[in-house]
Amino acid sequence: MLDTIERSLIDSASLAGPDIRSLVARRRKGYSLEAPFYTSPEIFKADMDLIFHRHWIYVGVEPDVPEPGDAMTVQLGEDSIVIVRDDDNAVRAFHNVCRHRGARLIHDYKTTVGNIVCRYHQWTYKLDGELVFAEHMGEGFNLGCHSLKPVHLKSLAGLLFVCLAAEPPADFDAMAERMSPYLAPHRIADTKVAHEEDIIEPGNWKLTMENNRECYHCAGNHPELTVPLYAYGFGFAPQELDEVGREEVERYSAMVESLHNQWEAAGFPARPVEHLDDMITGYRTERLPLAGAGESHTHNTEVACTRLLGDIQERRLGGLTFHTQPNSWHHFMSDHIVTFSVIPLDAERSLLRTKWLVHKDARQGIDYDVDNLKSVWNVTNAQDSELVGFCQAGARSQAYEPGPYSVHTEDMVDRFCNWYIGRMAAQLGV
Numbered sequence: 001m002l003d004t005i006e007r008s009l010i011d012s013a014s015l016a017g018p019d020i021r022s023l024v025a026r027r028r029k030g031y032s033l034e035a036p037f038y039t040s041p042e043i044f045k046a047d048m049d050l051i052f053h054r055h056w057i058y059v060g061v062e063p064d065v066p067e068p069g070d071a072m073t074v075q076l077g078e079d080s081i082v083i084v085r086d087d088d089n090a091v092r093a094f095h096n097v098c099r100h101r102g103a104r105l106i107h108d109y110k111t112t113v114g115n116i117v118c119r120y121h122q123w124t125y126k127l128d129g130e131l132v133f134a135e136h137m138g139e140g141f142n143l144g145c146h147s148l149k150p151v152h153l154k155s156l157a158g159l160l161f162v163c164l165a166a167e168p169p170a171d172f173d174a175m176a177e178r179m180s181p182y183l184a185p186h187r188i189a190d191t192k193v194a195h196e197e198d199i200i201e202p203g204n205w206k207l208t209m210e211n212n213r214e215c216y217h218c219a220g221n222h223p224e225l226t227v228p229l230y231a232y233g234f235g236f237a238p239q240e241l242d243e244v245g246r247e248e249v250e251r252y253s254a255m256v257e258s259l260h261n262q263w264e265a266a267g268f269p270a271r272p273v274e275h276l277d278d279m280i281t282g283y284r285t286e287r288l289p290l291a292g293a294g295e296s297h298t299h300n301t302e303v304a305c306t307r308l309l310g311d312i313q314e315r316r317l318g319g320l321t322f323h324t325q326p327n328s329w330h331h332f333m334s335d336h337i338v339t340f341s342v343i344p345l346d347a348e349r350s351l352l353r354t355k356w357l358v359h360k361d362a363r364q365g366i367d368y369d370v371d372n373l374k375s376v377w378n379v380t381n382a383q384d385s386e387l388v389g390f391c392q393a394g395a396r397s398q399a400y401e402p403g404p405y406s407v408h409t410e411d412m413v414d415r416f417c418n419w420y421i422g423r424m425a426a427q428l429g430v
């Protein structure tokens with residue numbers, strides 16, 4: 001039996017929350033994280049402060065706000081951000097907080113405005129954030145000192161990233177320079193959001209990310225996604241292959257090599273670039289062939305949209321995957337783009353926001369059918385969400401302990417955790 005003093009010591013230790021520094025310092029590489037990283041409200045708060053408020057966070061695409069006056073709001077922890085296209089066609093981001101008494105300005109996810117007008121006392125801001133109207137404020141009042149507070153925003157070939165830090169990580173530009181040629185041919189600026197869907201996954205955001213970074217689980221869980229994807233693109237254990245398997249891998253590798261040459265010669269960069277855990281703004285890309293007809297992430301592996309993106313003529317461009325730390329992944333095909341953003345909600349729930357983009361002139365019902373377009377990833381997301389919930393439930397159990405990642409198929413999961421632990425350590429001075 002514990003005496004009262006011991007009991008109260010234990011209680012005060014658990015009230016103080018986990019010792020984040022020690023947990024960060026003792027993380028064992030090659031293993032999943034210790035349970036508090038997935039369950040603790042204190043670590044969730046640290047994740048919001050040190051990761052989501054200090055790094056470049058992927059939040060949407062330029063076609064979310066196609067015309068001047070179009071606005072979209074994004075919630076990152078306690079901070080609401082409004083992204084708006086101004087009258088000069090520039091996309092800007094502001095804190096969604098009135099400079100009078102702080103009222104939330106825009107309440108809808110997406111809307112269109114002439115100016116940004118606060119409903120409380122009608123302070124009115126232009127789309128560039130400048131305060132242009134505030135009545136009854138007296139003679140000495142200076143409109144110019146009360147513009148909306150800007151939020152750092154960058155567009156990477158049409159993918160929008162925001163950063164709430166006073167000084168955002170400078171290496172975004174290096175990523176943008178390397179990545180732009182890969183993304184440019186798909187011309188995001190000339191697409192429209194044909195469909196978007198939010199799901200709330202029953203797990204910590206890191207479980208959602210870890211799950212995305214491997215396809216070890218695909219064969220057993222994604223009957224629809226495994227139709228267009230080649231299993232060998234996501235790792236395998238060479239010593240577990242028989243002769244037939246070895247021949248298949250050789251054929252697959254030769255095909256990838258020859259397609260990489262062909263695609264690059266045609267102006268579609270394809271070879272892998274990998275900076276998942278050696279940059280503050282970590283990322284990875286590669287264009288890989290698709291199975292079957294080889295055209296797209298659809299049930300029949302053919303294009304979902306017959307109006308191809310940009311000036312693309314070739315349907316068989318495979319799938320270009322782009323991953324960013326901490327919160328996004330994207331698949332670019334010849335006919336459409338699927339883009340995913342993960343936003344933590346609390347320690348055990350995460351918002352997964354998925355958007356399907358097609359050429360802006362493509363006609364629903366003629367060039368594409370939304371049900372067909374969204375089908376593979378919609379069912380795949382539902383399957384992944386369930387798997388994330390399985391791990392969240394496990395992390396809550398007293399029996400949970402960090403388990404080993406496969407060295408053949410879970411390397412990118414380990415690199416995600418390396419990146420996360422590295423960034424936490426840097427900022428906690430561990």
Ligand code: 3BY
Pocket residue numbers: 211212213214215218229321329330
């Ligand atoms: O979306 C991804 O990047 C990976 C590829 C296949 C499985 N996984 C969801």
Ligand code: FES
Pocket residue numbers: 098099100101102103118119120121122123
């Ligand atoms: Fe916005 Fe008063 S709080 S006008």
Ligand code: FE
Pocket residue numbers: 211212217218222380384
């Ligand atoms: Fe999956």
